[in-house]
Amino acid sequence: MTPCPWYSILNKAVKEEYFTRIYEGGFMEKIVRQSLLYDFYGELLTEHQKQAYEDIVFNDMSYAEIARTSNISRQGAYDMIKRCDKLLEGYEEKLHLVNKFLSAKEKITEIKKTAELMKEKNKDAGLDTFIDEILTKSEEIFEEL
Helix, strand or coil, rough: CCHHHHHHHHHHHHHHHHHHHHHCCHHHHHHHHHHHHHHHHHHHCCCHHHHHHHHHHHHCCHHHHHHHHHHCCCHHHHHHHHHHHHHHHHHHHCCCCCHHHHHHHHCCCCCCHHHHHHHHHHCCHHHHHHHHHHHHHHHHHHCCC
C-alpha cells in the first residue's frame, strides 16, 4: 500500500518543526529547567511523583511507559507530570532558589574573569598572591553551589 502523496510532505514538516524546536532552545531549555527545579525542590514531591518525574526527565521514558510501570493510564501519567511541573514552578515562584543559584553562578564567573584579567595586567608580584586567593575562593564557592 502506497502512502498518500501529502504524507511525506507532512511528515517532513512535522520532523522539521520538532527538530527546530529542540535545537532552537525550547526543548533543551525545558529539560534543563526541569532538572534544576527537581534538584532544588524534588524532595517536596511524593515518592510516586518523584519516580515518575525522574523517569520522564532523566530516563527519557514515555508517558505510556510510565503508565505501564505505575499501573495508571497514559493520561494519568501525563496529568501527574504536568501537576509536578506546576508544583515545582510554584515552589520556584515563592522561593526563587533556582534564580538565586543561577545569578550567584553568573556573578562568581564574572569575579573569576575580572581576577584573571587583573592578574594578566598586574605588575606587582605581591598582588598576585591576593589575586590567586580570590581565584581560589571563587572556585571553591562555585563548586559548592
